[in-house]
Structures are given as structure tokens and as C-alpha cells.
Amino acid sequence: MNGISKLALKESQIMKIHYITGILALFVVAVHILMRLVVPYSSSLEYAHVIANYHNIFYAILLESILVLISIHGFNGVRVILLELRQSKIWENSVTITTIIAMIVLVSYGTRTIILANGLGL
């Protein structure tokens, strides 16, 4: 437990990461939405177009960064909301650990999907 608490970030460091990921997520999501508009919107969602996006390595990196940034920002947001509900060490540690695990699971699963769709995993 001592080792873990040494690793723990200060709240100001966590919030720095929270704000930075929020700002970067705005940027990458904006690029992602603009890419829907370079062709007619409905055809941008067609199967072939979506797969073509995944096969483009730059677009795959963009999707991966959206996944990572939104996950970090979102799960920390959920953690902050849950922390306010109760004030006890057990609750606080459980909330922090659960949100970190949920974030890792989501990012891993999403990354696996991106890799598979990109074709690297085949």
C-alpha cells in the first residue's frame, strides 16, 4: 500500500492531466467530425468508407488518441463525481482503483478493435 501511495499523483497533477486531455480531445474530435463532412455525411458512414478510414494509419492514430484522451478525461470526471458522494478512505480508494481499471479495460478493448480493423492484427 505504501508503494502505491508513493506512486499516487497529487490532485493538482491529476487535474492538470484532466484539463489537458479535455482540450486535446476537443481538437481531435473536431478533426474527426470534420472528416465526416469531406464527403456527403451518409456515405462517410458506409462500411467501405469506415474500413478505409481504419486502414489509413494516420486516421487510426487519430481514433486511438480520441479513445485514450476521452477515456482519461471521462473516467477522471466520473471519479470526481463519485468522490463527492461519500467521504471515507475505503470509498475514495475503491472509486479511484475501479475507475482506473475500467479505463484500462476500455482503452485495451478499443485499441484491440482499432488494430484489428486496421489490419495489423490479421
Place this chain on the structure above:
Amino acid sequence: MRELDNMTVKSDKKAGCDPRDDSFDLKKTTLRVFRTNTAQGKDSHFDSLVVPVQRWTTVLDSLLYAKSYLDSSIGIRYSCRMASCGSCGMKINGIPRLACYTKISELEDPVVVCEPLPNFPVIRDLVTDFTQFFNHHKSINPYIQNLNYDKTEKIDEVSSSHSHRQSREEVDKYLQFSYCIKCGLCYSACPTVATDTKFPGPQALAQLYRYYADSRDAGKNRLNIVDDRHGLWRCHFAGSCSKVCPKGVDPALGIQLLRSYMLGISKDKRNV
């Protein structure tokens, strides 16, 4: 002497201020006072009391009238009657205010509802327990920390004379925050305090800024006290603290300035 008395009454009448004058315009208002006694486990209820009011009657005046002539058991806390001691805070018509600083005429409501301050445990009627609030205040070390005061050797011209002179600009950096009278109105208006009892609240955080921005202070560790899960970062910036402060302090601004330091955005303590 008799002549002098007559003169005084006469001049009062002329100004229309003498309550003994029948023609004097004395209105009445209804006070709805929250009543409870937690020690005796009594159910809470509201008592309605009709009190006379004049243009300048404050809520505290009318509560004291009710206590003197209608029901002596009403529990109120007050002291200075001039918005200086911070002890008469209560929720008046839904908003945390100082009873001695709120005129009934400015409420523009025929019924004045007095309740204890939210976010504070109630002791009796309108009297609340400030223990937790003061503990938060104490936790930020609300005093100037400067070891140079204790040293005898000459460090520089200022500290050797034991007088820490400040320029007008240096004073301006914290002055408005030093007007806080610890009345707890901001604490009672804060939505984060309502859900998170470990959150220091706007008053303590604004005071932390007050000492942090003071050029005489060298207590750099203060920021670490509030850099935790329930500290500075839990403010949602609702701004209700600044809205209710009777002394013109802007605790929300203090909190945002503290944040900008901690994020490294601001290095210079701005004039506020």
C-alpha cells in the same frame, strides 16, 4: 430642561420619526421563524409572529422584538448588530444573509421566513454549530508564517527592523480577502459543501489565498494542505459564495487564482 425635552420631541415629530406619535406610519410584518431543539429531539416547525416594522427595521431588530415581547424562547445568535462579528447569519427568504444587515423593507415581502443556515448542523432554532467551519478555517493555518520574525541576525533591512513594510500594490493583492468576518454565509451557499463535508469551503480557500498572496508570508506548504481529493479542485465554480458575501469578498475569485498558481498558469499574484 423641560424646554429641552419639548424641543427634542418636537424636532423628532417634525422628522416624522417618533414612534410615540399616533400618526407615525408603523407597518406590520409576519415573521415565520424556524423552531427546533435537537438536544430535546423536538420536531421542527415554523412559528408565525406579527411584529411592527419601520423603514429601517432589520430582520434582527424584529426577531429581538419578537423575543422580547412575544416569545422569549426563540434561539438567535448575535452580537455587534453592525455586520462586523458575523454571528447573526441565517437563511432569510431563501438566501443566506446577515440578519443585522438585512432591512425588512428591502425584502419587499409581507412575510419574512427565517431559517438556520444550510450546510451547518442546527443546535436550536436559528442557532447553528460552526465547529466544522472553524476547523476548516484553522486547517489552512490562517496566520502569517515567516521565520524571519524569529531570527535575530540581520537578514535584510526590512526583517531586521521587524517591520514588514508593504507597498500599496502588495496590499491590493490580498486586501479584499482580509475583509472576511467568518460569518459562514458563503459556506452555507456552497453546493459542494452540501455534498462533501471534507471540502474546506469557499471561506477557508479564500483565506488560504489571502495569506498566500501576502508578501510577508513565507508559508509555501499551505498549498499542499488543499491539494487533495477533497480540496481546492472540488469547487464547481457555482459562484454562489461570492453572491451572498456581505463584505464584498469574492471567494470564487480567490479559488480560481489559487488554481491558476497550482496549474502553473499564473506566477504573478494579481491585484484584486
